[in-house]
Amino acid sequence: MTTQPTTTQQLQTIARLWPDLHDALGDRTQHAWPPPQLRDYIAGLDRIDIEEQEARRHQAAALRVLERSPEQLGTRPVPISLRVHDTMRAVEAALLDTADRLARSVQRAPQQPPAPARAAAASTRAERLVWEDRARRIEAARRDACDPRRWQPQHGRTAIRAALWLSGRADGAPGPFRPLSVVEEQHLARVAAGALARVETVLDLADNRRELTAEHPCQCGGTIEVYGGAGAQPVARCKKCGAIWSEAGVVAA
Numbered sequence: 001m002t003t004q005p006t007t008t009q010q011l012q013t014i015a016r017l018w019p020d021l022h023d024a025l026g027d028r029t030q031h032a033w034p035p036p037q038l039r040d041y042i043a044g045l046d047r048i049d050i051e052e053q054e055a056r057r058h059q060a061a062a063l064r065v066l067e068r069s070p071e072q073l074g075t076r077p078v079p080i081s082l083r084v085h086d087t088m089r090a091v092e093a094a095l096l097d098t099a100d101r102l103a104r105s106v107q108r109a110p111q112q113p114p115a116p117a118r119a120a121a122a123s124t125r126a127e128r129l130v131w132e133d134r135a136r137r138i139e140a141a142r143r144d145a146c147d148p149r150r151w152q153p154q155h156g157r158t159a160i161r162a163a164l165w166l167s168g169r170a171d172g173a174p175g176p177f178r179p180l181s182v183v184e185e186q187h188l189a190r191v192a193a194g195a196l197a198r199v200e201t202v203l204d205l206a207d208n209r210r211e212l213t214a215e216h217p218c219q220c221g222g223t224i225e226v227y228g229g230a231g232a233q234p235v236a237r238c239k240k241c242g243a244i245w246s247e248a249g250v251v252a253a
């Protein structure tokens with residue numbers, strides 16, 4: 001029985017996988033799910049349209065020429081995977097927004113230093129004690145305001161920092177915070193699960209399974225289910241007759 005990862009573990013996994021997303025930005029060969037090659041192959045099992053394939057090739061060639069045209073914005077196509085880029089932007093925005101909202105709710109305001117006072121020489125022991133106590137309170141307020149455990153929106157607004165800070169809140173780590181309420185815990189759990197699912201999907205780490213639409217039935221009329229991911233080669237199976245396909249062709253029927 002597989003144990004569901006906790007919210008803390010999910011957020012820490014996002015932080016760990018973030019460098020892999022940066023690496024994947026330069027890889028424009030990744031496929032959407034279900035893989036379009038497999039979906040197109042299945043859809044064309046009973047109708048091979050040569051003219052349509054030729055039209056797609058001409059269209060792709062025209063788009064490549066257009067991308068290289070100096071009249072476009074920039075002199076060459078953007079050398080990144082837009083799918084990875086969009087995922088990173090969406091996940092980062094969700095994490096930062098959640099951190100901002102939780103910080104306003106659960107993070108204690110910094111200690112206030114004592115009011116300014118005119119400097120004066122301490123002539124008695126009692127006066128020295130007053131000034132020493134004042135200095136201690138000023139230093140304590142400074143340390144509290146600069147506590148690295150605090151979420152400070154003006155510093156370090158990155159997905160990794162947000163994920164790690166939120167994981168601390170989910171885990172109840174000590175600091176200038178109150179514990180999360182049940183509603184806040186549930187909201188953070190939804191954000192973490194959704195963000196991790198998007199990251200794992202775009203990196204092909206998730207175990208995906210999805211039925212194709214009714215527009216792409218098997219020859220027997222049954223529903224085709226596509227599954228794969230997590231490094232496995234995508235495969236499709238008819239839920240009615242049991243026929244199996246891969247991108248290379250029919251595996252079994």
